[in-house]
Amino acid sequence: MIETGAGRMPAYTETLPRVVGSVQRARRLVHLALEVWGLVDVQVDAELVVSELLTNAVLHACRGDSVRVTVTRLGEGRIRVAVVDLSKDKPVPRDAGGDQESGRGLGIVEALSGGQWGVDPLPWGKRVWATVGAEVVPGE
Template sequence: MNVDIQPALVRDRFFPRSRQTVRAARVFAAETLHAWGVTCRRDDVSLCVSELATNALLHGVPPGRHYRLRMLLFDGTVRVEVADSGGGRPRVADRDPGADGGRGLLLVAAVADRWGTAERRPGKVVWCEFALGPGA
């Protein structure tokens, strides 16, 4: 029996440790979705790219290092991965409602269809996925 399995489309880029790269990461994500012809969930992907890149910069990228944004398209799903070389295991934390920050993963969990973490040496990968509707 022949099964037609489509390979994943993959694009990735490295970004230096700088807050200015969060905007560049969003632009890269938007360009990638456009190149793939993905017309839905762009705002959701952009928000999650911003939050994951910001978290990598604040908690996972040591001075002089970088983070990698990797995007994959497979089986009607867009996957966003942000890899850094920092330690720790990201988690959604309870935050003081009056706090200025600390809601990044809470937003990712609310907007993405799935999210999680994976170990890498050194560091970790935080990922999220977005199911695309028919004809996306």
């Protein structure tokens, strides 16, 4: 359970080495959590989001040998994926040209989260997070 502003929420979390090979492990963590919670309809988007967030941490967080990945269930059909690293540098969205091989990650996160992503500064680094899934409106 993770304590959030909304109270305690179920979560899965894992500390991984800050290497490219950890992206697949993070995807498996998200996949497992969403299967357990019965949220398979958001699996593809959530796995892609964690891939982009973790890849950014691997490529751009110049401090520390590990990262922390957390997937938290926020409610019915809604989850938050977060990656904590030891760099205090905030990620900056870029406009990648058509012939560039990188630079689209945060644009993908923006699109899949409906703009619901952000960066929380921490005393030792930062947490980059994104919310995925449809918000359930009471009475609908």
